[in-house]
Amino acid sequence: MKFAVDGMGGDHAPLEVVKGCVDAVAELGVEITITGPADRIEAELAKYDYDQTKISVLNTTEVVDSDEAPVQAIRRKKDSSLRRAIELVKEGDCDGIISAGSTGALLAGGLFIIGRIKGIHRPALAPLIPGANGRFMIIDVGANTDCKPEQLHQFAHMGRVYFEDILGFIKPKIGLVNIGAEAEKGNELTKATYELLVADKGLNFVGNVEPRDSITGDVQVLVCDGFVGNTILKTFEGTVKTMMELIKASLMKTTQGKIGGLLIKSSLKEMMKAYDYRETGGSAFLGLNGIVVKAHGSSDALAFKNAIKQAARVAESGFIDHFKAEIEKN
Known part of the structure; x- marks a missing residue:
């Protein structure tokens, strides 16, 4: 190659x-x-x-x-x-x-x-992100800030094939990012997209996924327009960075904290590595x-x-x- x-x-x-x-x-x-x-x-x-x-x-x-x-x-x-x-x-x-x-x-x-x-219809930028229960993909994260339901439907299939071919998943779970889990929630775009996804028997569509549940990794492919996806991605990156800084600052405040920090140093390094963008390397344009x-x-x-x-x-x-x-x- x-x-x-x-x-x-x-x-x-x-x-x-x-x-x-x-x-x-x-x-x-x-x-x-x-x-x-x-x-x-x-x-x-x-x-x-x-x-x-x-x-x-x-x-x-x-x-x-x-x-x-x-x-x-x-x-x-x-x-x-x-x-x-x-x-x-x-x-x-x-x-x-x-x-x-x-x-x-x-x-x-x-x-x-x-x-x-x-x-x-349109290519999409699709990073793999580490979650508590495995890696997941957000598609799209910025290539398309405005989308039509048919485009989000295609994004779902892009993510499905990626997980099947490259990560070896059988029927990866597909979720639609929305403000609520109920089928009737959302705007015109998400409602119309929901209907397309739920009717597609070639997808293992599990319904709407709220942003707070998106980072667990329970759902492998999260579908959304690039505006929503980019917002989730940058919020996630900022949250991880802030949490690491807060943990470090808290441990350094007291002698007990410093000793505790030494005891969990290897675990913290392992966690930081898991959430380090360098370990994934990049995002594919699908x-x-x-x-x-x-x-x-x-x-x-x-x-x-x-x-x-x-x-x-x-x-x-x-x-x-x-x-x-x-x-x-x-």
């Missing part, structure tokens, strides 16, 4: 991007093409001992900045590290692309260059006719390595071909 990595995407590019690629090659045995200014990328690569047959550099002269208009940036900056990485997938040279750059530009490039799977993984903007080498690992799992699973078959069948 071979992947394209946007060498200039993210807050810590190209330093952490390159290190993550080196680590991925060592652990996964994949091949990688890093796009970006060759002099800077190669200067970082020179710091490491790695299999030079596994990593190549494609020189580019432009960078898409995070504050640029996404569509215009992709169209105008034809030699940007992001666009050239996407083109490598379209041209069949690479099996997928990973970038920590602009989410909007990555989606725009994915749509205009790689394209959607035939029959898909519905595109190619593998596109968005890494967190502040990703370090560990996050990049795991984002590449996620892309490799999608490639190995045959997810895209399976989902194409599902769309044709329905």
